[in-house]
Amino acid sequence: MALRVGILGAGYMGTTHANILARDDRVKVTAVADMDQARAEALAPKVGAKTVASLEALLDTGIEALYVTTPNTAHTEPVLAALAAGVHVFSEKPMATSLAEARRILEAASRGPGLYQVGHNRRFAPAYKAAKALVASRSLRVTSAHIKMNRGELQQPPWVGDRAVTGGFLYESTIHLLDMARWLLGEVAWVQAAGGSNVYREPDDLSMLLGFASGVHAAFTSCAHSTWLFPFERVELFGAHAAVVTEEMERVQFVPGLGKPIETQEFGPLPVPEKWGYAEEDRLFVEAVLTRGTPPVTAEDGYRSVELVEACYRSLMQGERVTLPLP
Numbered sequence: 627m628a629l630r631v632g633i634l635g636a637g638y639m640g641t642t643h644a645n646i647l648a649r650d651d652r653v654k655v656t657a658v659a660d661m662d663q664a665r666a667e668a669l670a671p672k673v674g675a676k677t678v679a680s681l682e683a684l685l686d687t688g689i690e691a692l693y694v695t696t697p698n699t700a701h702t703e704p705v706l707a708a709l710a711a712g713v714h715v716f717s718e719k720p721m722a723t724s725l726a727e728a729r730r731i732l733e734a735a736s737r738g739p740g741l742y743q744v745g746h747n748r749r750f751a752p753a754y755k756a757a758k759a760l761v762a763s764r765s766l767r768v769t770s771a772h773i774k775m776n777r778g779e780l781q782q783p784p785w786v787g788d789r790a791v792t793g794g795f796l797y798e799s800t801i802h803l804l805d806m807a808r809w810l811l812g813e814v815a816w817v818q819a820a821g822g823s824n825v826y827r828e829p830d831d832l833s834m835l836l837g838f839a840s841g842v843h844a845a846f847t848s849c850a851h852s853t854w855l856f857p858f859e860r861v862e863l864f865g866a867h868a869a870v871v872t873e874e875m876e877r878v879q880f881v882p883g884l885g886k887p888i889e890t891q892e893f894g895p896l897p898v899p900e901k902w903g904y905a906e907e908d909r910l911f912v913e914a915v916l917t918r919g920t921p922p923v924t925a926e927d928g929y930r931s932v933e934l935v936e937a938c939y940r941s942l943m944q945g946e947r948v949t950l951p952l953p
C-alpha cells in the first residue's frame with residue numbers, strides 16, 4: 627500500500643513537493659491543510675488529495691508522513707506534534723529559527739519512531755553534487771573557498787521581509803549555502819561576521835569569515851538587496867592552481883591546472899525539480915521511510931545549520947569571533 631503523506635502549507639514549496647510526490651507510485655498524497663483554506667483547496671484536487679482544516683485534522687486522517695512547508699517560524703510546532711504522533715516528517719528549511727527549538731526537534735527526532743529530514747535541497751542539485759564529486763575524484767585539496775548567497779529582495783512572498791516570520795535573512799536564504807559549506811568542507815570551527823542593516827530593518831548585508839576544523843578558510847558574503855543579477859549564488863573552491871566553481875545550479879566549472887582547458891558541466895536544461903534537487907530529496911525521503919533507513923539530511927545536519935546561523939548573528943552583534951559548537 628502506498629505511503630500516506632499529508633502536506634501542511636499549500637504555497638510554493640508545498641505545491642512543489644506535492645507535485646513531485648504525486649508522480650511517485652510509492653506515495654499517495656492524501657490530505658492538504660493550510661491556514662488559508664482556499665490555498666489548500668486549490669492544491670488538493672490537483673494531487674488527488676482532500677482538504678482538511680488544520681494540523682490536528684491532518685494527523686487525524688492517519689497520514690504516515692507529513693511535509694511541513696509553512697513559513698520558517700511555523701516549522702517547530704507542527705514538526706514536534708507530528709513526531710510525537712509517530713509520524714515521519716519532511717520539514718522545509720530552516721529546521722527551526724532558534725537553537726533551543728532546533729534542539730527540541732533534534733531530541734524528538736532521536737527518540738523516533740518517526741524519521742526527520744530537513745529540506746537542504748542544494749545537496750541534491752546536480753551542480754553541487756558534481757562539485758563535490760570533482761573534489762573527490764580529481765583529488766582537489768581545497769585550501770580556501772569563496773562563497774556567495776545573495777538575494778534580490780526581501781519582498782516576495784511578502785513574509786520574507788518580516789523577521790518575525792523568517793527568523794532573519796540568514797535563516798531565510800543564507801542557510802542554504804551555510805549548509806552547503808559544511809557539506810563540502812566539513813565542520814566549521816569559528817565564524818567572524820561583519821555587516822549591517824542597510825535597506826531592511828534587519829541585518830541584510832553580511833561578510834563572514836568561516837574557519838573549518840580542517841584548517842580551510844572561506845570568505846562568505848550574503849546580501850539581501852543585490853538585485854537578481856546572475857549568479858546570485860556561487861561557490862568557488864580553490865586548490866593548487868586548480869578550482870571548482872559553481873554558478874547557481876546551472877553549471878559547474880573545473881580548472882584542473884595552469885594552462886589546462888576548463889571542463890564545464892551544464893545543467894541549465896534540466897527541469898527545476900531535478901535541477902534544484904527537490905525531486906531527489908523527496909525520492910530519498912520516501913526511500914528512507916520505506917526502508918527505515920537514515921534520511922540523507924539528518925536532524926543533526928539541520929541542527930548544525932541553525933547553529934551556524936546563530937553563530938554568524940552572535941558574531942555580528944558581539945563584533946568578535948565566535949567558536950563552534952555553541953554552548
Ligand SMILES: NC(=O)c1ccc[n+]([C@@H]2O[C@H](COP(=O)([O-])OP(=O)(O)OC[C@H]3O[C@@H](n4cnc5c(N)ncnc54)[C@H](O)[C@@H]3O)[C@@H](O)[C@H]2O)c1
Nearest residue numbers: 635636637638639660661662665695696697698700718783
Ligand atoms: N528549499 C528551497 O529551495 C525553498 C524555496 C522556497 C521556500 N523554502 C521554504 O519553504 C517554506 C515555505 O515557503 P514558500 O515559499 O512555499 O511560502 P509560501 O508563502 O508560498 O507558502 C506558505 C504557505 O503556508 C501557509 N501557512 C502559513 N502559516 C501557516 C500555519 N501556521 N499553518 C498552516 N499553513 C500556514 C500559507 O498560507 C501559505 O500557503 C519556508 O520555510 C521557506 O523557507 C524553501
